[in-house]
Amino acid sequence: MSKRAPSPPPQIPGFEHLQLVGSGGFADVFLYQQQRPRRRVAVKVLLHEWSSPGQRAAFEGEADVMARLSTHPSIVTIYEADVAPDGRPYLAMEYCSRPSLGTRYRTERLGVAESLRVVVQIAGAVETAHRAGILHRDIKPANILGTDYGHPVLTDFGISSTVDDVTRAEGLSIPWSPPESFEEPPRASAATDVWALGATLYSFLAGRSPFEVPGGSNSSAELVQRICAQPLAPTGRSDAPPSLEMALATAMAKNPQARYPSVLELARALQHVQIELGLAVTPIDLLDDSGVVQDDVVSSGDDDQGTRLRGVVSIDPSGAGGARAPRPAQGGAPGTPGGRSDVADPWQAARRPGRDVPPTFDAPVPVAPPAVHDDTARVAVVEPAPQFASSTPVALVSAPQGLQVPQEDTVLRPDTGTSAPGTWDPGTPGPAGGPGRGRVVALVGGGVAVLAAVVVAAALLLGGGRGGTPDPVVTDADGGQVDGGGDAHDNLGDLVPSVRHLEGSAYPALGDAVFTWDQPADSQIGDTYAYQVVDPTSDDSPWVTVAGTNVDLPITQDPMCLKVVVVRDGKFSANPTHACATAQGD
Numbered sequence: 001m002s003k004r005a006p007s008p009p010p011q012i013p014g015f016e017h018l019q020l021v022g023s024g025g026f027a028d029v030f031l032y033q034q035q036r037p038r039r040r041v042a043v044k045v046l047l048h049e050w051s052s053p054g055q056r057a058a059f060e061g062e063a064d065v066m067a068r069l070s071t072h073p074s075i076v077t078i079y080e081a082d083v084a085p086d087g088r089p090y091l092a093m094e095y096c097s098r099p100s101l102g103t104r105y106r107t108e109r110l111g112v113a114e115s116l117r118v119v120v121q122i123a124g125a126v127e128t129a130h131r132a133g134i135l136h137r138d139i140k141p142a143n144i145l146g147t148d149y150g151h152p153v154l155t156d157f158g159i160s161s162t163v164d165d166v167t168r169a170e171g172l173s174i175p176w177s178p179p180e181s182f183e184e185p186p187r188a189s190a191a192t193d194v195w196a197l198g199a200t201l202y203s204f205l206a207g208r209s210p211f212e213v214p215g216g217s218n219s220s221a222e223l224v225q226r227i228c229a230q231p232l233a234p235t236g237r238s239d240a241p242p243s244l245e246m247a248l249a250t251a252m253a254k255n256p257q258a259r260y261p262s263v264l265e266l267a268r269a270l271q272h273v274q275i276e277l278g279l280a281v282t283p284i285d286l287l288d289d290s291g292v293v294q295d296d297v298v299s300s301g302d303d304d305q306g307t308r309l310r311g312v313v314s315i316d317p318s319g320a321g322g323a324r325a326p327r328p329a330q331g332g333a334p335g336t337p338g339g340r341s342d343v344a345d346p347w348q349a350a351r352r353p354g355r356d357v358p359p360t361f362d363a364p365v366p367v368a369p370p371a372v373h374d375d376t377a378r379v380a381v382v383e384p385a386p387q388f389a390s391s392t393p394v395a396l397v398s399a400p401q402g403l404q405v406p407q408e409d410t411v412l413r414p415d416t417g418t419s420a421p422g423t424w425d426p427g428t429p430g431p432a433g434g435p436g437r438g439r440v441v442a443l444v445g446g447g448v449a450v451l452a453a454v455v456v457a458a459a460l461l462l463g464g465g466r467g468g469t470p471d472p473v474v475t476d477a478d479g480g481q482v483d484g485g486g487d488a489h490d491n492l493g494d495l496v497p498s499v500r501h502l503e504g505s506a507y508p509a510l511g512d513a514v515f516t517w518d519q520p521a522d523s524q525i526g527d528t529y530a531y532q533v534v535d536p537t538s539d540d541s542p543w544v545t546v547a548g549t550n551v552d553l554p555i556t557q558d559p560m561c562l563k564v565v566v567v568r569d570g571k572f573s574a575n576p577t578h579a580c581a582t583a584q585g586d
């Protein structure tokens with residue numbers, strides 16, 4: 001936490017100051033009452049020292065990007081951006097009344113189910129940003145806020161990048177930063193966010209950041225050294241399956257090329273874990289089939305946009321449609337994320353669909369929930385119901401005695417290297433002349449050299465999921481399928497198609513219901529199916545795999561409704577087919 005005193009709240013016409021919410025490295029956040037419309041808003045005010053005319057111009061550009069992204073359900077909503085009468089730029093945004101994940105993961109034992117759900121939701125936000133050409137670069141628990149409705153929302157999209165001095169704007173939060181952030185010059189790409197999101201999930205599960213030693217010394221220098229040179233330890237959660245530990249190890253591979261090639265791929269792997277655990281599969285919210293969120297956001301060649309700094313970088317949105325493929329960045333040198341080759345990277349090859357092992361479904365048996373299922377964030381759900389904050393009490397656990405919590409704030413890089421303002425291509429080293437890493441880098445020393453050798457075996461063992469968004473196929477009132485359950489097409493790349501013609505007949509007198517369905521149009525040898533009885537009071541009914549195309553079930557609900565997916569090579573239909581059984585007379 002910042003040790004400085006908060007700045008005075010500015011007088012803002014149309015807003016009435018209520019109280020301080022918190023202080024960060026670059027800004028203070030205040031709660032204001034907006035007059036028209038009347039609502040509470042969080043106002044983030046840049047400190048005076050960051051408020052030069054150029055910085056204000058940068059701020060406006062950044063606010064525009066933020067506002068566009070903020071239509072995403074997992075990105076904080078921006079209401080307006082302006083300059084207060086005292087000269088400080090401010091952003092008025094949705095006030096998130098729930099505690100941030102940064103607070104929660106230190107004080108609660110977050111369940112596996114909730115942790116997965118939150119991270120998959122946030123992954124949709126990050127992937128959306130990537131497709132718009134924006135890297136977040138400061139993903140961490142504290143930057144995931146909780147809305148009034150308990151939804152997790154990502155914030156802090158490069159607020160520090162609104163400053164037109166790259167050297168000063170350059171920031172990072174060490175516990176969640178990947179090794180390449182500490183190189184000289186630093187490198188940033190989508191892989192940076194993949195690591196940070198993985199590190200965030202790890203933090204939720206472990207109750208500490210990944211390279212923090214409980215009770216030990218956790219200085220920034222020691223953290224950097226461990227991040228760069230030490231293998232990632234398992235979370236230690238008995239309820240985290242090996243596939244989840246493997247997903248974390250892959251997301252946080254030292255070598256950026258050994259990580260998931262996109263945040264979307266990480267999210268899919270986590271969906272796969274959800275399936276394995278019998279949990280509801282959290283949708284990945286993306287905008288459209290093309291993957292292009294905005295057509296006029298930063299694109300390659302924006303080097304002259306000097307006011308857009310580190311948070312707004314050009315990546316190739318055109319790669320988004322084929323989201324499984326690694327995103328080629330422009331001009332990246334061989335061996336850098338931008339220069340990585342789809343062919344030359346054995347780790348990416350190992351992750352390709354069809355080569356993932358092991359498949360999740362291999363026998364027609366119920367997939368049991370985890371033995372220790374401590375997710376208390378159960379709420380009545382409508383399909384699907386991503387919730388983030390617990391509506392029921394959770395066990396509070398105190399921080400271990402003697403724990404030295406590392407510096408979690410976004411910190412400026414401690415150097416005075418010259419630099420030119422502007423965007424930078426994530427496929428190339430950092431901003432021109434790059435801000436030096438000073439002491440941080442010096443501490444890293446040769447540690448980075450060992451990166452490629454560490455942890456990469458994880459990729460070979462990866463069984464990451466490749467499932468899609470489980471929007472159910474709509475059924476009519478009689479339980480008949482409206483959509484027809486044909487081949488699915490969504491925004492997640494190539495997909496396993498859906499079953500067709502799912503129909504159910506309930507026989508109350510006999511106490512059972514029979515569901516039948518047809519194979520997908522392009523059925524393949526080895527296809528199996530999984531079904532889930534829809535329970536309106538729970539989101540974690542088990543998925544059960546079957547080889548055939550019908551199932552006879554005892555009636556446990558009225559009506560009896562079923563979701564069915566095709567299971568192919570460990571992947572599953574992007575769109576589960578959904579139908580309710582029609583009651584028969586006899």
Ligand SMILES: Nc1ncnc2c1ncn2[C@@H]1O[C@H](COP(=O)(O)OP(=O)(O)OP(=O)(O)O)[C@@H](O)[C@H]1O
Pocket residue numbers: 021022023024025026027028029042044076093094095096097100142143145155156173408409410411
């Ligand atoms: N929209 C919001 N609603 C409620 N609280 C918010 C909102 N935005 C930020 N905050 C809170 O205000 C405080 C300051 O946020 P800010 O983003 O400036 O800094 P930070 O993320 O804590 O630090 P840094 O960005 O320097 O790492 C944090 O406690 C954060 O949770």
